[in-house]
Amino acid sequence: MSTAGYVGIVIVIWAVSGIAAAAVFMGRRGRRAWYWYLLGAVLGLLFVPIAMERGNRPTSSLESRPGPDPATRAGPVRPGDGHGPKVLIGVDGSPDSDRALRTMRDVLGGHAGELILATVVDVAAQVKADERTDEEAEQLARARELLSDRAAGLAADRPAAPTGTEILTGQPARALLDVARSRDVDMIVIGRRGSGLSHRLLGSVADQLVRDATRPVLLAAAEDA
Structure with missing residues (x-):
């Protein structure tokens, strides 16, 4: 596989990890605005602690x-x-x-x-x-x-x-x-x-x-x- 292919895979995994964090830690807790998923796609793994903090805020x-x-x-x-x-x-x-x-x-x-x-x-x-x-x-x-x-x-x-x-x-x-x-x-x-x-x-x-x-x-x- 070419270097561009490996880079593409890394980018996809990075984006998916952030989107998954938004869905699991925020979406399940009622925070479903579209911009959280966009932010998750951009920040990737860095979004995980943000999503956990946001999702665990009290009702x-x-x-x-x-x-x-x-x-x-x-x-x-x-x-x-x-x-x-x-x-x-x-x-x-x-x-x-x-x-x-x-x-x-x-x-x-x-x-x-x-x-x-x-x-x-x-x-x-x-x-x-x-x-x-x-x-x-x-x-x-x-x-x-x-x-x-x-x-x-x-x-x-x-x-x-x-x-x-x-x-x-x-x-x-x-x-x-x-x-x-x-x-x-x-x-x-x-x-x-x-x-x-x-x-x-x-x-x-x-x-x-x-x-x-x-x-x-x-x-x-x-x-x-």
Whole structure:
């Protein structure tokens, strides 16, 4: 093999090692922005400690908005309003995520006491709002829009239950488990699969929730199940 061939192999191994580090140490923990994989390809093995440090950062709630008090909402008060189970629903805009919302409505009907919609973004919790990158600011804007849209849909369909929202950062399953514990929810609802890279590469958020949760987890079946 020529010298150029050996150099090419070294370059490929270098790039793949950095991309693999981004996938294993960051992608599996919810940090899936494309630029991490580009940086990994450039830095190669040098990116491994960076990916480990970034991926192991603790989970955090970036924005938390409680639902409206049932006593202050307009319209008639139904029996059981505010007294049903408190439900945490993980959303990411994927088809399975939206199916989880429909499943929750089908299973609980109008009997939920409080709904909490939560989504996970790849934004560092320690960074001040005015120091965030354009990509991070865009992620937060998309997350707010997603939660607002899904909350409005739930309010129109099930006005009895107040709906709060959480924008989280960190490994998705761990972030959802942390907020489930802090908000003392009675049930977690999530789609079987979500958006992002492949299920096999990133691992299953749903499987980790089922394995580690200390409260019931309702999984919405995949469309092809």
